[in-house]
Amino acid sequence: MGDGNSRGISGGNNNSNSNRPEWLQQYDLIGKIGEGTYGLVFLAKIKSNRSKSIAIKKFKQSKDGDGVSPTAIREIMLLREINHENVVKLVNVHINHVDMSLYLAFDYAEHDLYEIIRHHRDKVNQAINPYTVKALLWQLLNGLNYLHSNWIIHRDLKPSNILVMGEGEEQGVVKIADFGLARIYQAPLKPLSENGVVVTIWYRAPELLLGAKHYTSAVVGCIFAELLTLKPLFQGQEVKATPNPFQLDQLDKIFRVLGHPTQEKWPTLVNLPHWHSDLQHIQGHKYDSTGLYSVVHLSPKSPAYDLLSKMLEYVALSF
Numbered sequence: 001m002g003d004g005n006s007r008g009i010s011g012g013n014n015n016s017n018s019n020r021p022e023w024l025q026q027y028d029l030i031g032k033i034g035e036g037t038y039g040l041v042f043l044a045k046i047k048s049n050r051s052k053s054i055a056i057k058k059f060k061q062s063k064d065g066d067g068v069s070p071t072a073i074r075e076i077m078l079l080r081e082i083n084h085e086n087v088v089k090l091v092n093v094h095i096n097h098v099d100m101s102l103y104l105a106f107d108y109a110e111h112d113l114y115e116i117i118r119h120h121r122d123k124v125n126q127a128i129n130p131y132t133v134k135a136l137l138w139q140l141l142n143g144l145n146y147l148h149s150n151w152i153i154h155r156d157l158k159p160s161n162i163l164v165m166g167e168g169e170e171q172g173v174v175k176i177a178d179f180g181l182a183r184i185y186q187a188p189l190k191p192l193s194e195n196g197v198v199v200t201i202w203y204r205a206p207e208l209l210l211g212a213k214h215y216t217s218a219v220v221g222c223i224f225a226e227l228l229t230l231k232p233l234f235q236g237q238e239v240k241a242t243p244n245p246f247q248l249d250q251l252d253k254i255f256r257v258l259g260h261p262t263q264e265k266w267p268t269l270v271n272l273p274h275w276h277s278d279l280q281h282i283q284g285h286k287y288d289s290t291g292l293y294s295v296v297h298l299s300p301k302s303p304a305y306d307l308l309s310k311m312l313e314y315v316a317l318s319f
């Protein structure tokens, strides 16, 4: 692998073997494969078993340079407890004592839903086979069911965090990844946005946009629709740097498809923090739904539409 990537992972300026941390010597580094908000991800092979590919996530140093970041600690604590075929497997944790940088080694998954969607949209210009959509969705729900049964909520589900195994024994198996924002919840639920706003806005449910503190599973409906149409269902323009979760354009996109949020459909709507303060525009506008089924090109009588529309129903949670 090239100098840049070696420097990236060893944290030093000299990439000779002797200057590499000892733990790194068990791997052959192939190259950088991803970069997120919190980490850089590298592909590596295990020297003793070159058929095994590993993804090594190097956490970016916390802003204050104050040792290991809380995101990293949270991700490790959760991942150490998790063991499910549809959740990414943490195989090792390494620490570089020189700069206290932290590395997580995962089983490598060659694909993710973002890339699969983009491939079908831009390269082959063809919908994903409905049986494949069904298999992907079932596995995603299976993994989520496991997490939720163990009181874990992911909070950052999006196509790029849903990995799919490439060639090998587990080919086609979905692996939910990136637990940096995940939380363990207990009854009574703690407000989930207390440390700032989470979830990319395209997958943010309307009750969150309106200031509710708890999450529903509508995010899976957004991902399901995107697998069917190859584009985000609600692609709102984000207004950056707002201290609260309210995003007018995102709500506008949702209401255009799902219809006007009436008191009848959503009785607790008027209690949500932003309903009165920020929504004059939406309250004065009558949204005529174009019909979700026409947006996702499904027959309104199909089981797929039945499932999708239930995932995307306005839900009256009590707060």
Ligand SMILES: Nc1ncnc2c1ncn2[C@@H]1O[C@H](COP(=O)(O)OP(=O)(O)OP(=O)(O)O)[C@@H](O)[C@H]1O
Pocket: 033, 034, 035, 036, 037, 038, 039, 040, 041, 055, 057, 088, 106, 107, 108, 109, 110, 112, 156, 160, 161, 163, 177, 178, 179, 180
């Ligand atoms: N096990 C893996 N196998 C293959 N690729 C992976 C693996 N884990 C992560 N990646 C790739 O690296 C990218 C970034 O990883 P990850 O999402 O964990 O980092 P992050 O900094 O927490 O990202 P985000 O900004 O989405 O929160 C992923 O979108 C994916 O493309």
